[in-house]
Amino acid sequence: MGREIDFVAARRHMVDRLVRERYLRSPRVRDAFLAVPRDVFVPQEAREASYEDTPLPIGNGQTISAPSMIAIMLEEAQLRLGERVLEIGTGTGYHAALLATLVGARNVVSIERHASLVSRARSNLAASGFADVTVVVGDGSLGYPERAPYDCILATAAAPRVPDAWPPQLSLRSRIVAPIGSRHGQVLVVATRRVDGTLEVREGTPCAFVPLVGAQAWPA
Numbered sequence: 392m393g394r395e396i397d398f399v400a401a402r403r404h405m406v407d408r409l410v411r412e413r414y415l416r417s418p419r420v421r422d423a424f425l426a427v428p429r430d431v432f433v434p435q436e437a438r439e440a441s442y443e444d445t446p447l448p449i450g451n452g453q454t455i456s457a458p459s460m461i462a463i464m465l466e467e468a469q470l471r472l473g474e475r476v477l478e479i480g481t482g483t484g485y486h487a488a489l490l491a492t493l494v495g496a497r498n499v500v501s502i503e504r505h506a507s508l509v510s511r512a513r514s515n516l517a518a519s520g521f522a523d524v525t526v527v528v529g530d531g532s533l534g535y536p537e538r539a540p541y542d543c544i545l546a547t548a549a550a551p552r553v554p555d556a557w558p559p560q561l562s563l564r565s566r567i568v569a570p571i572g573s574r575h576g577q578v579l580v581v582a583t584r585r586v587d588g589t590l591e592v593r594e595g596t597p598c599a600f601v602p603l604v605g606a607q608a609w610p611a
Contacts (some may be wrong), residue, residue: 396438396439398430398441398442401430401441401442402424402425402428402429402430402442403425404442405429405442405444405458406421406424409421409424409458412459414458414462414463415466416466417466419493420462420465422492423465423489423492424458424462424489426492427488427489427492427519428519429441429442429455429458429485431515431519432455432482432483432484432488432515432519433449433455433483433485434447434448434449434450434483442458444457444458444459446460449482449483449508450507450508451505451507451508452601453480453482453508453601454482454601455482455483456486456600460598461486461489463579463596463598464545465489465490465493467568467579467581467595468543468545468566468568470493470542470543471493472494472495473494473495474498474542475494475500475542475543475562476490476494476498476499476541476542476543476545477500477502477534477535477538477539477541477545477560478490478499478500478501478502478545478546478547479532479534479544479545479546479548479569480501480503480531480547480548480603481502481503481508481526483508483511483512483515484501484511484512484513484515484519484524484526486501486545486547487499487501487516487521487524487526488515488516488521490524490545491516491521491523491524496521496522496523496524499524499525500525500527500538500541501524501525501526502526502527502528502529502530502531502534503526503527503529503531504529504530504604504605505528506528509526509527509528513526525538530605530606531546531603531605531608532550532554532556532603532604532606533554533606534554534556534557536556536560539559539560539561540560540561540562540565541560541565542561542562542565542566543567544557544560544561544565544566544567544568544569545567545568546568546569546570546603547600548570548600548604548608549569549570549571549572549598549600549601549603550569550570550571550609551571551572551573551608551609552571553567553571553580553582553590554605554607554608555607556607558582558588558590559588562584563586564584564585564586565583565584566581566583566584567580567581567582567584568581569582570600574602574609575599576597576599577597577599577600578596578597578598579595579596579597579598580592580593580594580595581595
């Protein structure tokens, strides 16, 4: 028999490490990481590594991002309770659950192009108490105008540039947090929408995400 893992203790240790290493700085984001069980969102064969700071494969050529990278993105997003968020790239739903903890589950829409992952994410979110998160199948590079405007669009897959479809779906003075660059290396961009609809862009942390495939991103 395999060794029994105390996932609750492992989650606390992961959060302590992320705080110590300055990836987690705000109490709200720290509390979200404590509240959401990453082990529920990791495939069974990788559960022992749930609280290691590493990306893990989830099938369909996709990954669940390393906790430190997710922490960086959420700290950059500076989300407030009640804000409306569109997540591009649901995966197995872990990031969506963290977003739901920060803004409220009914305020989160997550779009994913792989129908099998959407099914798993919905199941994982329901099992974790986040059934009110909306998860849809679609091309994330086109956003999801049906629920616009959003206060934040947050992408967990990399595009060569900010897709033209995203800024019009933002409310005024809202922001995009997304990895932008080549297929093999990117920089995390924070783009804030100005009153005139243009974007004020700030480049942040170098990163490496799976490519965003879609009509306004990378071809399949």
